[in-house]
Amino acid sequence: MTQSEKPSLELLIAAPRGFCAGVDRAIQIVEVALERHGAPVYVRHEIVHNKYVVDSLRAKGAVFVDELDQVPDGVPVVFSAHGVPKSVPAEATSRGLAYLDATCPLVSKVHRQSERLVAAGQHILFVGHEGHPEVIGTFGQVPEGSMTLIETVEDAEAVQVAEPEKLAFLTQTTLSVDDTAAILEVLNRRFPAIVAPKADDICYATSNRQEAVKAMASSCDLVLVIGAPNSSNSLRLVEVAKREGTDAYLIQRGDELDWEWLAGVGTLGITAGASAPEALVREVVDHIATRFEVHEREVKTAEETIVFKLPRGLEAA
Ligand code: SF4
Numbered sequence: 332m333t334q335s336e337k338p339s340l341e342l343l344i345a346a347p348r349g350f351c352a353g354v355d356r357a358i359q360i361v362e363v364a365l366e367r368h369g370a371p372v373y374v375r376h377e378i379v380h381n382k383y384v385v386d387s388l389r390a391k392g393a394v395f396v397d398e399l400d401q402v403p404d405g406v407p408v409v410f411s412a413h414g415v416p417k418s419v420p421a422e423a424t425s426r427g428l429a430y431l432d433a434t435c436p437l438v439s440k441v442h443r444q445s446e447r448l449v450a451a452g453q454h455i456l457f458v459g460h461e462g463h464p465e466v467i468g469t470f471g472q473v474p475e476g477s478m479t480l481i482e483t484v485e486d487a488e489a490v491q492v493a494e495p496e497k498l499a500f501l502t503q504t505t506l507s508v509d510d511t512a513a514i515l516e517v518l519n520r521r522f523p524a525i526v527a528p529k530a531d532d533i534c535y536a537t538s539n540r541q542e543a544v545k546a547m548a549s550s551c552d553l554v555l556v557i558g559a560p561n562s563s564n565s566l567r568l569v570e571v572a573k574r575e576g577t578d579a580y581l582i583q584r585g586d587e588l589d590w591e592w593l594a595g596v597g598t599l600g601i602t603a604g605a606s607a608p609e610a611l612v613r614e615v616v617d618h619i620a621t622r623f624e625v626h627e628r629e630v631k632t633a634e635e636t637i638v639f640k641l642p643r644g645l646e647a648a
Contacts, residue, residue, distance in 0.1 A: 340593070340623035342616065343551055345543040345602035346631040351536030353435030354379045354606050356639040357412035360433040361388050363645045364407055373408040375399060375419065376464060378433060379606040380562040382583060399423060407431060413464035414438040416471020436639050437504055437534045438465055442472045444528060448499045449473045453526060454492055456481050458514050459503030463563055466503055484510075487517035499526035504534040505564040505605070507571065508541050536605045537564045539633045541571045544602050547630040548575035551600035553592060556581045557611050558604030565604025572600070584611065585618030593623070600630075 357378050364372045370392020377385050377395060385395060393409075399422050402408045407429045410419060414434040423430040434442075448455055455478040459466040470478055481487050481500075492498055500518055502511055511531055518525055548554055554572035558565025558581055565581060572579035577600070582588055593599065599619070603612050619625055640646065 337622060337624040340596065340619065340625050341598040342619070342625050342627045343547050343598060343600045344612070344616075344627060344629045345540070345547050345600065346629050347536070347539045347543055347633055347635045348601075349557075349603040349605070349607050349609050349612060351534070351605040352635075352637040352639045353412050353437060353534070353536070354384075356641060357409075357433035357435070358384060358388070359641060360431050360645060361393050361409050362391070363641065364409060364431055365392050367645075368407050371406060373402040373406055374411065375402070375408055375415065376411040376413070377561075378409065378411050380559045380565075381604075381606040381608070382559060383611055384606065384608060399426070399428070402428060404428070409433050411464065412438070414442060414468030415464075416468055418471060431642060431645065434468070435504070435534075437532070438468070441469055441501055441504065441532050444501055444532075445469055445472045445478065448501070448526070449477045453497050453499040454479070454494065456487075456490060456492075456498065456500045456518060456525070457502070458482075458500060458506065458511055458531075460506075460563060463503065465505070465563075469501070469503070481514060481518070484513050484517055487514045487521070492522070495522045496524045498522050498524065501528060502532045503563070504532055505537045505567065506533050507567045508533055508538055509571075509574070535637060536635070537567065539635060540564065540568055540602065540605065543630065543632045544568050544571045544600070545575060546632045547600045547602075548572040548577040548579075550630075551577050551598045552596040553577065554579040554600040554602065555588070555615065556602055556604065557583070557607045557615055559583055559606065562604045562606050565607065568602055568604060582615070585614045588615065588618060590622065593619075 556568045
């Protein structure tokens with residue numbers, strides 16, 4: 332098929348999309364650790380939820396493990412961007428392991444808030460998704476029983492607390508902005524004295540990516556979100572597009588695209604979750620361009636300039 336015979340496809344590319352400052356920092360921490368210490372560098376859990384990123388770091392000498400007992404003595408270990416329960420660095424210290432904490436500073440902020448609230452005698456209602464590493468990490472900052480997980484509006488309606496006047500809420504950083512607002516509305520109605528953080532803890536990157544998809548989706552016949560199925564913020568982007576009335580699919584790589592999805596599509600929206608590198612966006616666009624004459628346009632709703640410093644000792648020499 333020659334270029335002129337290809338059907339035409341408008342591509343709207345959301346901005347901001349892809350890597351956030353926390354993911355960028357976490358990847359840099361593993362790379363700098365590899366440079367300074369040499370391979371292998373162990374990483375507890377996927378450093379960020381993206382197979383492409385994990386495979387690239389593995390090729391450079393990173394070894395990904397589920398638990399610390401898989402890390403041999405005497406080698407450095409990095410904790411993932413999602414954060415870890417306090418028991419993990421404590422165990423590393425007790426074994427004399429040198430560890431580097433790649434927890435996103437915005438997750439660490441929630442950790443410190445949880446400690447302060449519990450120290451002040453508050454019980455915390457934590458809005459998040461059960462089983463997500465960030466939720467496990469945040470629950471692991473405070474004694475058992477001092478935090479209750481709220482996943483849905485129904486949970487918020489049903490939760491019973493012993494002392495409603497000693498209550499606070501915190502949230503996971505990668506939630507749906509709209510769903511969280513609905514949950515918080517219920518909590519504020521049921522518990523008027525509930526202590527709120529200054530703003531909810533959904534991070535700037537999550538909010539910005541959702542806002543960008545919202546702005547673009549209604550102009551599209553279909554939206555593709557590039558991200559991993561275990562990436563919370565990527566899954567939320569699919570939901571946001573669908574809520575705007577536009578069908579959406581999550582794909583990890585170009586070869587996961589089903590050409591049948593594009594039948595009858597004149598305008599296609601593309602975005603990427605906070606752990607998906609720009610290389611994957613280009614890969615998907617190039618793949619589409621093998622069958623369509625694509626006309627790209629970026630739909631930008633915010634400028635992101637946030638950069639997080641590397642931990643002390645790892646800054647550029
Ligand atoms: S999505 Fe937000 S909280 Fe998570 S690593 Fe990125 S900036 Fe940090």
